[in-house]
Amino acid sequence: DVKVTQSSRYLVKRTGEKVFLECVQDMDHENMFWYRQDPGLGLRLIYFSYDVKMKEKGDIPEGYSVSREKKERFSLILESASTNQTSMYLCASSDSHMIEAFFGQGTRLTVV
């Protein structure tokens, strides 16, 4: 079974902290994605990566950065967390054919 694992299920951070959300996939997938999900707004794409060290902005990249140093790992970084970044964060991966995206369980981040 393809597995996409997010490092934390729940996270509480303080305003201004630097926050790292980690995602690891075990299927040698080329593509990896970070989404956030908010009530009434659905899932919105933050960043995606189609190869190691490559990244593309999604629809809402402001306030976020990403890192992909190894193929299996895609990190989402909040340089200075703010309360409006309180959300559910979902990581996904897919192979180069992009037929199916596999999602992790999500990280519920609360910024206080």
Place this chain on the structure above:
Amino acid sequence: DAKTTQPPSMDCAEGRAANLPCNHSTISGNEYVYWYRQIHSQGPQYIIHGLKNNETNEMASLIITEDRKSSTLILPHATLRDTAVYYCIVRGAGGTSYGKLTFGQGTILTVHP
């Protein structure tokens, strides 16, 4: 990518077929129709996709109209575990839209005993 329109919610009796509609009237020739679902507290799960032919797999069937402006996802024998939010997504096969899955609000399907 083309925009999709889905009803906000639907109900279905357990054991019956659930037919979830989706309108995508601005779909272009090389765009695929994808369906995902999200069960409460989990990440979205791929169900099925198609271009213009009807498709069937172990989870569901996808019926795409001949003009491709709408489609229907069919769960042939709905169970309580099929209660979820169902997303219809149109995605391009290349260019800048490649790889981007744009999720709308979806349809909340509730399966009743």
